[in-house]
Amino acid sequence: xxxxxxxxxxxxxxxxCLHCAIVDMVDERIAAGxxxxxxxxxxxxxxxxxxxxxVPEEEQAKLMAHTLAALGDFYLQRSGADDSSSGSxx
Numbered sequence: 001x002x003x004x005x006x007x008x009x010x011x012x013x014x015x016x017c018l019h020c021a022i023v024d025m026v027d028e029r030i031a032a033g034x035x036x037x038x039x040x041x042x043x044x045x046x047x048x049x050x051x052x053x054x055v056p057e058e059e060q061a062k063l064m065a066h067t068l069a070a071l072g073d074f075y076l077q078r079s080g081a082d083d084s085s086s087g088s089x090x
Contacts, residue, residue, distance in 0.1 A: 022044070029035040052063050076082035 026040055029040065048067055052060050055063055
């Protein structure tokens with residue numbers, strides 16, 4: 001059930017992109033004022049835990065490791081520390 005590579009939506013899937021929906025929700029909370037970045041990150045982390053707990057127990061550790069590796073990779077890409085990729089999600 002755990003995939004080795006993250007599935008990247010095509011432009012046709014942009015309306016239903018989970019990443020985009022989450023970013024939009026975060027942007028809305030920030031725009032409304034008073035958003036606490038640490039709290040938003042904690043809520044997103046809680047959602048990741050809920051997702052990890054939905055897979056069979058024998059796959060949970062692998063999914064958590066994949067999730068943490070993806071977090072590090074995306075951070076390096078988007079921060080510009082990894083010059084080998086565009087940093088684009090889509």
